[in-house]
Amino acid sequence: MKLPIRVSEESREPIYHQIETQVKSLIVGGQLPPGTPLPSIRVLSNDLQCSVITTRRAYQNLESHGFIKTVQGKGTFVKEMETVKMEETKQKVVVDAFKKTIEQAEQLGWSRSEIKRIFEDVINMKTNGG
Known part of the structure; x- marks a missing residue:
């Protein structure tokens, strides 16, 4: 699944934050319902042409704030939210x-x-x- 997000090198906002904000918006806006599988960190970094480290940081932040969950060996998914x-x-x-x-x-x-x-x-x- 390719996420409909864009990042800008020209933005003053760090790329990991751009990714995080756009994924949050897709989740709370209902475009990514709970249980939806997300692309792997490597696939997303390749799609966005940014580093794996940057994408990992965005995913880690999203997970720590309860938006996504990673299941070992299965992937990363949108988490059910209140x-x-x-x-x-x-x-x-x-x-x-x-x-x-x-x-x-x-x-x-x-x-x-x-x-x-x-x-x-x-x-x-x-x-x-x-």
Whole structure:
């Protein structure tokens, strides 16, 4: 199974964190239901053209936070999660994305009111099918 994730060398965010965040999003968004087998560390690192060490770190973090589990000799699978934890994670993913976007906008010199206006424009575009 090939995961629909992308990593960017240009991002200030470390690659292992990009992998971790995107896999979390796929899990809490329901695209990877509990029990879904994940690609091996080697296969994923090859797909993403990054090091095995980087991919291993992402998987270790995901496992330590209860998103995935590794079964010796069988592979790595999406773990069953409590509804509360899934909802908290969904919110955290969105809040983190907003924070990063706001930080980028501020670095470009936009004021808070300009950022809010842009945000409203984007919401309206999405509402109108844009």
